[in-house]
Amino acid sequence: MATPELGPGEAIVAVMASSVNYNTVWTSIFEPVSTFGFLERYGRVSELTRKHDLPYHVVGSDLAGVVLEVGPGVNKWKAGDEVVAHCLSVELEDPAGHDDTMMDPQQRIWGFETNFGGLAELALVKSNQLMPKPGHLSWEEAAAPGLVNSTAYRQLVSRNGANMKQGDTVLIWGASGGLGSYATQMALNGGAIPVCVVSSPEKAEIVRRMGAELVIDRSAEQYAFWKDENTQDPKEWQRLGKKIRELTGGEDVDIVFEHPGRETFGASVYVAKKGGTIVTCASTTGYMHSYDNRYLWMNLKKILSSHFANYKEAWEANRLIDKGLIHPTLSKVYPMAEVGQAALDVHRNAHQGKVGVLTLAPEEGLGVRNAEKREQHLEAINRFRGI
Numbered sequence: 001m002a003t004p005e006l007g008p009g010e011a012i013v014a015v016m017a018s019s020v021n022y023n024t025v026w027t028s029i030f031e032p033v034s035t036f037g038f039l040e041r042y043g044r045v046s047e048l049t050r051k052h053d054l055p056y057h058v059v060g061s062d063l064a065g066v067v068l069e070v071g072p073g074v075n076k077w078k079a080g081d082e083v084v085a086h087c088l089s090v091e092l093e094d095p096a097g098h099d100d101t102m103m104d105p106q107q108r109i110w111g112f113e114t115n116f117g118g119l120a121e122l123a124l125v126k127s128n129q130l131m132p133k134p135g136h137l138s139w140e141e142a143a144a145p146g147l148v149n150s151t152a153y154r155q156l157v158s159r160n161g162a163n164m165k166q167g168d169t170v171l172i173w174g175a176s177g178g179l180g181s182y183a184t185q186m187a188l189n190g191g192a193i194p195v196c197v198v199s200s201p202e203k204a205e206i207v208r209r210m211g212a213e214l215v216i217d218r219s220a221e222q223y224a225f226w227k228d229e230n231t232q233d234p235k236e237w238q239r240l241g242k243k244i245r246e247l248t249g250g251e252d253v254d255i256v257f258e259h260p261g262r263e264t265f266g267a268s269v270y271v272a273k274k275g276g277t278i279v280t281c282a283s284t285t286g287y288m289h290s291y292d293n294r295y296l297w298m299n300l301k302k303i304l305s306s307h308f309a310n311y312k313e314a315w316e317a318n319r320l321i322d323k324g325l326i327h328p329t330l331s332k333v334y335p336m337a338e339v340g341q342a343a344l345d346v347h348r349n350a351h352q353g354k355v356g357v358l359t360l361a362p363e364e365g366l367g368v369r370n371a372e373k374r375e376q377h378l379e380a381i382n383r384f385r386g387i
Contacts, residue, residue, distance in 0.1 A: 001058060004116050004124045007048045008072045011127050013083065015065040016139035016361040018118040019330075019354050020339070021147045021178065022284055025347045027059045027112060028340075032287065035059075038113040045091070045106065052115040060119030061087035061111040064133055064143035064367070065360070074127040082133040082367070085125050086314035087147050089114050100160060101310040109308060118143070119339055121360050128311055134322040135369035140356040141381060142367065144330040145182065145321055148354065150309035152182035153317035155279050156257060157190060160313070161306045162279040166191030168254040171244065171271060173264055175212065176203040178346070178354050179282070181329040181384070183257045184210055189325050195244055195253060202387070206352060209383055214247040216240075225267050234292065237270035244271055255279060262286030274299040281306045324377045329353030331384040333364055353384040 006012055027035045035057055043053025067081040077083070090097055090104040097104025111117020116124035133142045155161045156170070164170065170187045174180040175196030187194040188211045195214045196207040204215045223240060227233045244253060252273035258265060261283025268278050269291040280303065283289070296303065309317065320326040333356040334342040345351040358364065368374055374381070 001056065001120070003122055004051050006069055006071045006124070009074060009127055010071040011074060011077060011125055011130065012068045013063060013065045013085065013123045013125060013130075014068050015063045015118055015120060015123050015359040016367060017064050017143040017333075017356060017358050018060045018120075019062040019140075019144045019146075019356045020119075020342045020346045021061050022282065022346060023061055023109060023112040023147075024059050024119070024343050027057065028343050029347070035112060038108070039115055042108065042114055054115060058116050058120045058123075059111050060117035060123075060357075061109060062143050062146040063118035063123055063125075064139045065123070067130070068122070070127060077127055077130050081130075082369070083130045084133050084142050084146055084318060085110070085118065085123070085129045086131060086150050086309065086311070086318070087111060088129065088308055088311065088314065089126055090128075102154075102160070102307060119336070119357060119359070131315055131318045132322070133367070134318070136324070136371075136374040136377065137321070137328065137368065137381070138365050139361045139367035140333050140358060140364055141328040141330055142321075144328045144354040144356050145317070145326070146314075147308070148179045149182045149321065149326065150314040150317045151281060151306070152179055152186055152257075153320075154309035154313045155281055155306040156183050156186050156255070158309070158313050160310075162255045162257075162277050162304065164190055164192050164255060168192040169195060169248055169251055170255045170257055171195045171197065171253040171268070172257045173197050173260050173268075174199075175215075176206040176352055177349075178329070178351075179259055180257070181206075181210070181353050182326065184212055185326045186320075188212065189320070192255075193248070195247060203352065206384065206387060216243055216247070223267075225263060232266045232290065234266075234270070237267045240267050241271045252276065259283070260285045262289055265289040266291040269301065269303070270295050272301050275301065277302045277304055279304045279306050324373065324380075327377060327380040327383065329384045330356050331387050332356070333358060352387045
């Protein structure tokens with residue numbers, strides 16, 4: 001593909017490594033919509049954005065790499081800087097975006113709703129997507145956290161999300177997965193009490209190795225929240241609530257970290273404590289949620305939406321990685337030639353944590369600049385490897 005034209009406020013990055021998120025799966029299977037529609041609409045915004053409207057879509061919403069060139073007006077970054085990128089693309093020409101950039105009317109997810117994403121040798125980003133690459137991580141490790149780490153931070157920690165505090169009990173669906181594995185770490189790191197829901201004994205062992213003590217194995221409990229395609233089973237919600245109270249010493253959860261969507265949402269609303277919060281993003285099992293409103297309205301619970309993160313939140317989430325307080329959850333790495341298989345793994349949930357992709361990096365393990373710091377955290381960095 002031709003290298004895109006570099007515009008004001010933009011940068012070209014040589015991508016050393018990237019990773020697969022569920023939005024890459026959605027793009028790949030043309031569900032719920034074809035992302036070429038996003039590119040067409042973005043191309044109509046200005047002369048600068050017209051270059052995104054192409055008959056091909058370079059996808060990918062994570063990267064770690066090296067700045068090659070910056071456009072006019074870029075002062076913070078220069079060629080040679082080692083960086084990671086978050087996936088928020090904003091125009092910031094509307095006042096609505098200046099309190100929280102996620103509220104910008106032209107907010108998009110780079111590599112999903114824009115072109116020239118991270119699953120390529122070269123990527124085009126806005127300069128305000130760039131953040132310093134943590135020096136103790138390899139290229140593929142540094143590329144893995146971006147989207148999911150920032151998403152989990154806003155959803156769980158930020159005042160724009162659940163505003164988690166010390167002592168909060170947090171139910172985390174898919175606690176060993178790409179998003180849940182970061183939510184679990186943030187809960188533990190922030191003094192909260194995670195109740196980790198997983199789907200196998202192997203996944204239960206993973207979250208225990210992260211430090212979680214309260215674990216629910218859905219496969220062992222055999223929860224069936226739906227009787228059929230159209231009917232949920234409240235008795236199963238009640239059974240889940242009882243299991244949670246057994247683990248917590250009689251407490252219901254303050255926060256439910258929701259992302260499966262349709263399959264679990266009714267249960268999530270039910271099990272949250274009176275006055276509790278269900279904070280939701282994505283919906284990997286379906287977008288049409290249904291629940292019994294009596295348990296929401298009469299118990300003063302809140303449903304809160306969350307979507308990716310603003311630059312400040314992404315920067316703070318990346319800082320936690322750099323400080324060694326949160327660690328990558330990279331389990332497997334594919335070469336670029338096998339990126340289709342990487343996406344299929346995520347589609348089928350045949351993975352743990354994050355699946356990485358080497359782009360320009362010829363092999364794993366390159367890019368480490370602080371070996372001493374790495375050695376201090378090596379066990380945690382490798383916790384998901386080979387699982």
